[in-house]
Every structure is written in structure tokens, then in C-alpha cells.
Amino acid sequence: MATGYGPGLEHGYGLGQGRPAGTGHRLPAALRAPFERRSWREFGYVLLSLPVSIVLFTWAVTMVALGAGLLVTFLGVPVLAAALAGCRGFGVLERARARGLLRLDVPDPEPLRTRGPGAMAWMGAVLKSGASWRHLAYAVVQFPWAVFSFSVALSFWTVGWTLLSYPLWFWVFPAYAGTGGVQLYGDQHHSVYLDNPFEITVTALVGLLFTLVTPWLVRALTTVDGLLVRGLLGPSPLSARVVELESDRGVVVDTAAADLRRIERDLHDGAQARLVGLAMDLGLAKEKLREDPRAAARMVEEAHGEVKTALQELRDLARGIHPAVLTDRGLDAALSAVASRCTVPVRVEVDLPARPAPAIEGIAYYTVSELLQNISKHSGARSASVDVWRSDDRLMLRVADDGVGGADAARGSGLAGLAGRLDAVDGLLLVESPAGGPTQVVAELPWRPAA
Incomplete structure (x- = not known):
């Protein structure tokens, strides 16, 4: 067994690579979040979700409605198949987007299983595939969620950075608008402006709070997106289990074949070679039995020792396969x-x-x-x-x-x-x-x- 024990290895058996010494972050995660690349990638994912979901939702609803209306004729079948095929194509895009921005690696769903060549077989495979209908469900469900997450994320992100940077641009109002700052409240009798140092500081602190909370809010929103992508655009649990069992079956077959090769090699190089030599020695002893009985007796004695050694090798080999003590x-x-x-x-x-x-x-x-x-x-x-x-x-x-x-x-x-x-x-x-x-x-x- 060639496992690499030794002081030169820095990690264990692959349980985790760990962080090298001296590279720990000095700021806590709550303060780092607004400036981390992960937060900006997740925010970009939310922003892109809205236009993608609009196109996908429009395609799905239009094509499915058209196909359902044409089902009274044969034309409805290819239209529905095209609708589902288009949704599967969008699924490829969505998995790639999740992989690139969310670092979420979702395997492709099970492929279409056609029962022969031709367009009819392909349409039947698309319509019978559960993955196709899950892609359609994703197109319908993801649109309202994308609208909600886009609105919430963009509002919090804009408000947070706008208020946080207020001390840098509030001078625009007295210089060009004729007011002391942003109007917080106003009616016919009085108005409240954010124009004194205390109010400006409080505004920036509120913006800081929004800025620190927004990345975690966006992360929660993209967590739901990840669940949708994984649950509706990935392989079904049943198909994943089938693939896992097929892989395990291959491992079992390979392992059994390797064990058989090992047993054959041990028999060929060990007991078999020793028994061949033993047969030759006994043949020589038989020839010398009449001419030199003492030499023949010595050869038989040596052969007896070889028999004991061969039997021990066979016992060791059998014990390596399945020891009798384990069974008994x-x-x-x-x-x-x-x-x-x-x-x-x-x-x-x-x-x-x-x-x-x-x-x-x-x-x-x-x-x-x-x-x-x-x-x-x-x-x-x-x-x-x-x-x-x-x-x-x-x-x-x-x-x-x-x-x-x-x-x-x-x-x-x-x-x-x-x-x-x-x-x-x-x-x-x-x-x-x-x-x-x-x-x-x-x-x-x-x-x-x-x-």
C-alpha cells in the first residue's frame, strides 16, 4: 500500500487544505463582505437574472401556450417539443452562469434517451423527459423570484452606498440646488434637510449599516437561486442515484478484476513456480532412487521442505482472500x-x-x-x-x-x-x-x- 506517510506532507488525507500560516484576514467577515469579489459576483448574478428570466419566461409561456392551442392539430406536438428544448438550452446557460458567478457546479441533467433516429423519436424523448419539464418549471418560477431579488438587492445596494458616500457629495445641494442638503421631510410649514455635521454623520452611519448588511442579504437571495438551479436544472435524485450505482458497479468490477490478477500473479510467481520445481526435483529423485538411494533420499527430504513452504504460501494466499477464522x-x-x-x-x-x-x-x-x-x-x-x-x-x-x-x-x-x-x-x-x-x-x- 503506497500511502504517503512522512513529515514532508503538510496536510492529511484530503479532508481540507487549510490556510497557510500568516495569510489570515485582519478584518472580520462582516466588514470585508462589501469589498469581496464574491459579494460583487453574487450581486452581478442577481442583476443578470432579471433580463435572462424575462427572455426565458417569455419564451416558455409563449411557446407552451402556442403549442397547447395547436394540440388539436399535429403542429402542437413539435411546438411543445421546441418549447421544452429551448428551456433546456437556457438551462445550459443558467448552469454556466451559476458556475461562473456563484461557483456552484451543477451537473448536467440526464441526456435524452431516444428510441431510434428521426424527428419523431427526438420529440418523443423531449416530451417524456422529466428534466425537460423541470426546466420549464424553472422558467416559470424563476421569473417572479428574479424580479423580487433584483428589486431588493438593487434597492439595498444603491441606498447603502448612496448614504455612505453622502459626506462626499452633499455639497452639490447648496452649490447648485439652493438647499442645505437632501430634504428628509417637507410640507407647507417647515422642511427638514440633512445639512449639519451631526445629520450628515448619522446618514453616513445608516448607509454603512445598509452597506454591511446588503452582501449578506444578496447571499441569502442567491442561495435560493442556487437551490432552484440545483433542484430544477440538475439531474434528478433518482437519475443521480442510478449514475452513482453504475459508477459503483464499475468500481466493484474493476476491483474484482484486479484481485483476480493479483491472485493469478501470486499463484504463478509463488506456489505454482515452487510446485513446478518440486515436480522436477521429485523426477530427479526417482531417477536416482536405484543408482544412489542416499542422494535420492536427500532430494526427497528437500522436496518435503518445499512442499511445506508451498502449503504455507497457499495458506497465506487463502487468508488474504478470505480467512477461515473470519468465517468461523x-x-x-x-x-x-x-x-x-x-x-x-x-x-x-x-x-x-x-x-x-x-x-x-x-x-x-x-x-x-x-x-x-x-x-x-x-x-x-x-x-x-x-x-x-x-x-x-x-x-x-x-x-x-x-x-x-x-x-x-x-x-x-x-x-x-x-x-x-x-x-x-x-x-x-x-x-x-x-x-x-x-x-x-x-x-x-x-x-x-x-x-
Whole structure:
């Protein structure tokens, strides 16, 4: 297992990159927000939403109404298909806009599944696609929301910066308008102007309050936009689950193929080669049996030793595939056997109310075996521990050591392959390994009781 333990690594297993020392912000987030690029990107997204939503809403309502009116004839079908196809095209634009301005990466929805060539097959696929109708729903729902968010964001942003900068431009009124400042109130009897230093200062402070609040208000508005884009323009949960299962199936097939290649290689390079040599030695011993019985006896004795070695290699290979102790006695005994072969002392504690399903039990055994092998080879630890327990509907594994740490699954190490194995059964691998240690790896597996 080629996991990169060592002091030269700055981060753990990809749980987070962290911020380098000395680059922390001196101002709190509330004061930085009006000047951050993120705030201006989100404000730009809200401003662009209005014209885009007007065009999209107009297209959707016009084409759908026209298509519904023409359904009494065949012309309504292609018009409705064109309406939905246009909405899907706008969906590409909206996902790109969300990706560029909101940094929201929404996957494309499931593609159209046509049942043959031709325009009729394409129209049928468009009309039957749930993603097409979700795009139409987005066109209808997003328009009123875009009007609301545009009005609120632009009003707050304009008022905030206008009042905040009032001390810089209030002189325009006495110089060109003949008044002392902005008129706050006025009727036939008296008028109130913001013209003295106290009132100007209060006006700027109110503008400062609006300016500080506006980015967070815009962020809340764009959060709703993100939910709309993700929920209506992305893949449906069912299709996403299908894609995930197809990917997991591919991982399982690749893993099984890799295991078969490993077993074939171990048999070819180990026990098979030794047995071939043993057969040749026994053949020579048979030829010398009459001419030199003592030499033949020595050769048979050597062959007997080779048989023992080959049997041990076959036992080790079988134990690596699925140890008999795991089948007969469960995880507690199997993990204790694995821990006894580790190069550092390992404490094993298994607290399970019952045995899990054999498949889950095998993956748990394989996971702990790989992690303990990693500790033996790379960690430099003095001690380690293995804890196994059940939490609701999850089987939890925790392997910890006091070694040098600094491992990173994102570097293409064996931990990445281990995470793929767990993900194939809806499992999860969480690793915390700061430089200098200690290292803690937590694996979650679905709990499935044994039949």
C-alpha cells in the first residue's frame, strides 16, 4: 500500500487544505463582505437574472401556450417539443452562469434517451423527459423570484452606498440646488434637510449599516437561486442515484478484476513456480532412487521442505482472500489475528451486538488489514488501536496510530483505492493525519445483519 506517510506532507488525507500560516484576514467577515469579489459576483448574478428570466419566461409561456392551442392539430406536438428544448438550452446557460458567478457546479441533467433516429423519436424523448419539464418549471418560477431579488438587492445596494458616500457629495445641494442638503421631510410649514455635521454623520452611519448588511442579504437571495438551479436544472435524485450505482458497479468490477490478477500473479510467481520445481526435483529423485538411494533420499527430504513452504504460501494466499477464522469466528478473532502480525503493538476492541452480513464483514476485515499494513510499512508508530462498533444502521471502524502522520488519499495512494471500495457499498472513509501525527482513520459501512 503506497500511502504517503512522512513529515514532508503538510496536510492529511484530503479532508481540507487549510490556510497557510500568516495569510489570515485582519478584518472580520462582516466588514470585508462589501469589498469581496464574491459579494460583487453574487450581486452581478442577481442583476443578470432579471433580463435572462424575462427572455426565458417569455419564451416558455409563449411557446407552451402556442403549442397547447395547436394540440388539436399535429403542429402542437413539435411546438411543445421546441418549447421544452429551448428551456433546456437556457438551462445550459443558467448552469454556466451559476458556475461562473456563484461557483456552484451543477451537473448536467440526464441526456435524452431516444428510441431510434428521426424527428419523431427526438420529440418523443423531449416530451417524456422529466428534466425537460423541470426546466420549464424553472422558467416559470424563476421569473417572479428574479424580479423580487433584483428589486431588493438593487434597492439595498444603491441606498447603502448612496448614504455612505453622502459626506462626499452633499455639497452639490447648496452649490447648485439652493438647499442645505437632501430634504428628509417637507410640507407647507417647515422642511427638514440633512445639512449639519451631526445629520450628515448619522446618514453616513445608516448607509454603512445598509452597506454591511446588503452582501449578506444578496447571499441569502442567491442561495435560493442556487437551490432552484440545483433542484430544477440538475439531474434528478433518482437519475443521480442510478449514475452513482453504475459508477459503483464499475468500481466493484474493476476491483474484482484486479484481485483476480493479483491472485493469478501470486499463484504463478509463488506456489505454482515452487510446485513446478518440486515436480522436477521429485523426477530427479526417482531417477536416482536405484543408482544412489542416499542422494535420492536427500532430494526427497528437500522436496518435503518445499512442499511445506508451498502449503504455507497457499495458506497465506487463502487468508488474504478470505480467512477461515473470519468465517468461523467473526471480526473479533480475525482482526486480532491480523493485529498480531503487525510490527507495532495493536489494541483491538470489537463491540458488536451481532455479526454483520458476510460481504460487509469481509470489507471491514480488508479495510483494517490494509490500514494495519500501512501502519507497519510507513507510519513509524510505536502503538496503534482498532475499534469496531455499531452506530444505528452503520458499522464503524476506527484505526489510529501515534506515527508521523501526513498521509494524503488524494495523492493516488492505496487509501484512494480503499475509499473507492467503501464507496462502492455506500461506505465512507474519513482520515485525519496532520504532519507529525497522530493519524486516525474512520471508516463507515452500512450495517446489514447476517442472514
